Amino acid sequence: MTSAVNAAPEAGAGAPDGELVARVQRRTVRTLLASQLFGSVGVAMAFAVSALAATALAHSATRAGVAQGISAIGTIVATLVLAKLTVRSGRRPALSLGYLIAAVGGVVCVIAIAQRHFVAFVVGSALFAVASATNLQARFAAVDLARAGRISTNVSLVVWMATVGAVLGPQLATAGGYLARGVDLPPWAGAYALSALAFLVAAVILAVFLRPDPLRLALSLTDAEARRRDPASPRPEGAPTRTPAGLREGIAAIRSSATAMIALGAAAVGQAVMIGLMIWTPLHMADSGQGWIGVVLSGHLLGMYAFAPLLGWLADRVGKLLMVACGCLLMMVSLALAGMATGQQHILLLVALWLLGVAWALLLITGSGLFTEHIAPSHRAAAQGVFDGVVWTATAIANAVTGWLLDVAGYTLLCVGGMVAVALPATVVWLRFFAGAHRKPLQGDTASGEG
Structure with missing residues (x-):
């Protein structure tokens, strides 16, 4: 300091x-x-x-x-x-x-x-x-x-x-x-x-x-780099930094980048599906006792947070789009396992909810990174606010809808509905990956700092 x-x-x-x-x-x-x-x-x-x-x-x-x-x-x-x-x-x-x-x-x-x-x-x-x-x-x-x-x-x-x-x-x-x-x-x-x-x-x-x-x-x-590339720029050295874009411009920046929209969609769907399953699994396990419910939820939280640094490091090494794609697939696997489990199959539910937590971490962490890479610096603050607004809106929708779906269809079909919801971003992300979009980062989109 x-x-x-x-x-x-x-x-x-x-x-x-x-x-x-x-x-x-x-x-x-x-x-x-x-x-x-x-x-x-x-x-x-x-x-x-x-x-x-x-x-x-x-x-x-x-x-x-x-x-x-x-x-x-x-x-x-x-x-x-x-x-x-x-x-x-x-x-x-x-x-x-x-x-x-x-x-x-x-x-x-x-x-x-x-x-x-x-x-x-x-x-x-x-x-x-x-x-x-x-x-x-x-x-x-x-x-x-x-x-x-x-x-x-x-x-x-x-x-x-x-x-x-x-x-x-x-x-x-x-x-x-x-x-x-x-x-x-x-x-x-x-x-x-x-x-x-x-x-x-x-x-x-x-x-x-x-x-x-x-x-x-x-x-x-960013301004200094622009002046270095274009010395004839009329903006004088030491002039105030440009004002970052507002929320409307942030939305426009998101809409102009297909990869940013995919990252946002995958993170929002992953958040909604994770919340929808997490909050109702204890009810599904109501006859199992508080002890097993606590174990399953602890395993879920462990998956969400404990491996975050490793997942972030992998995303920076093997590619963020690939990790988002893997997160979609892993979430579908976790939903399939949860859908097959009765409320008394504690180990299967523990594995399913742990995998759901890891999949959520992949989609939020690598999705946030992928999103940031494909938004220009002057638009990032606004676009990131829109990103989080959409994610929290997805959370509210999941809270409102999944209880009704559970009453009408049951826990298994709730899991099936989650798989259907994740299938769309999963398909789009994998198509984008095989099309080679992961090799085309936005030029000049990151500052030159370390750490």
């Missing part, structure tokens, strides 16, 4: 040398990992008690579902708002503000639980949901300055940190319950209070250490 790093330009003040950019990138990744640690723990703590708290306050599972639905809508809206702020001001203000809003939401939830006020809890849950959007958008900040051979690796490192949240969050939620009882509050209030504190720490880490802003520095590098 040298003064040279702190002095690196954030906007068009000339191009820093490669070693300085590499140091900024390493510092950026370290900062994001630290903030993601607290952000993921905060989300996991509240997730462990959110349904219980909502049901206790609403006195109805149906009304409690309203809080969950509004949280999903809050995440979608927050994703797009944070993307607009990123475009206007950079990664640091957007990510820091996201965690601050979530911290306020946590405090509102604590007050609502203490006062047993359901409407206030719904409002707090909507604000709290901004943390989920912030956690997911942080992975893109890790690739603003990454060189081409490290894009998926850097995405995977940030995603992998959620493993810590998945492991520590429920345990800390229990500790928060003990603390809440000590001050005569309902136990769920403690989890939300600790979550708010975790988000506040994450916001401070980003505000203090995410300097220079990686997105603004990446844009200044």
Whole structure:
């Protein structure tokens, strides 16, 4: 954390040398990992008690579902708002503000639980949901300055940190319950209070250490490279960096790249299918006891996060399009295995849900990297916001539709429906791969940093 790093330009003040950019990138990744640690723990703590708290306050599972639905809508809206702020001001203000809003939401939830006020809890849950959007958008900040051979690796490192949240969050939620009882509050209030504190720490880490802003520095590098290639450019040295494209231009950039659209489609379908199966597998296993349900879900989370760095490294070595294609096939295999399993076939369900988690990681991590590679730097922040908005919308749709499908058709046909949904992106991705699209990256699409 040298003064040279702190002095690196954030906007068009000339191009820093490669070693300085590499140091900024390493510092950026370290900062994001630290903030993601607290952000993921905060989300996991509240997730462990959110349904219980909502049901206790609403006195109805149906009304409690309203809080969950509004949280999903809050995440979608927050994703797009944070993307607009990123475009206007950079990664640091957007990510820091996201965690601050979530911290306020946590405090509102604590007050609502203490006062047993359901409407206030719904409002707090909507604000709290901004943390989920912030956690997911942080992975893109890790690739603003990454060189081409490290894009998926850097995405995977940030995603992998959620493993810590998945492991520590429920345990800390229990500790928060003990603390809440000590001050005569309902136990769920403690989890939300600790979550708010975790988000506040994450916001401070980003505000203090995410300097220079990686997105603004990446844009200044792009401008410097453009001037080097075209010395006759009328834009003078040291002029302000161009303004990144807005959401409308981001959508246009996605539509202009077939590979970016394929990556987005595969990630969104993979998210919807994974959520749809994950949330209803415990019901399918209802007669097996909480112990086996916990084992299967733990295996699923292990598949989602534990191998993320390895999958990112492989994607950068063998090709992102191939890894997305393999992720589609692996997801179809996992759905086939799950569809064949009864609720008492614990090992088969464990294997199926573990494979489903690995397939999801392939589609999200390598899909994010593939998407980023095929969007020009000036359009990336906006396009990445659209990417996450679509993924969260797919999540909300899956939450709304799969319960109905389970009631009407059952668990096996739910798995078959997932296979049908994945078959389309799987076919398109494999056709694209065999057509040689993986050999045609967008020229000039990555900054020249390291790490």
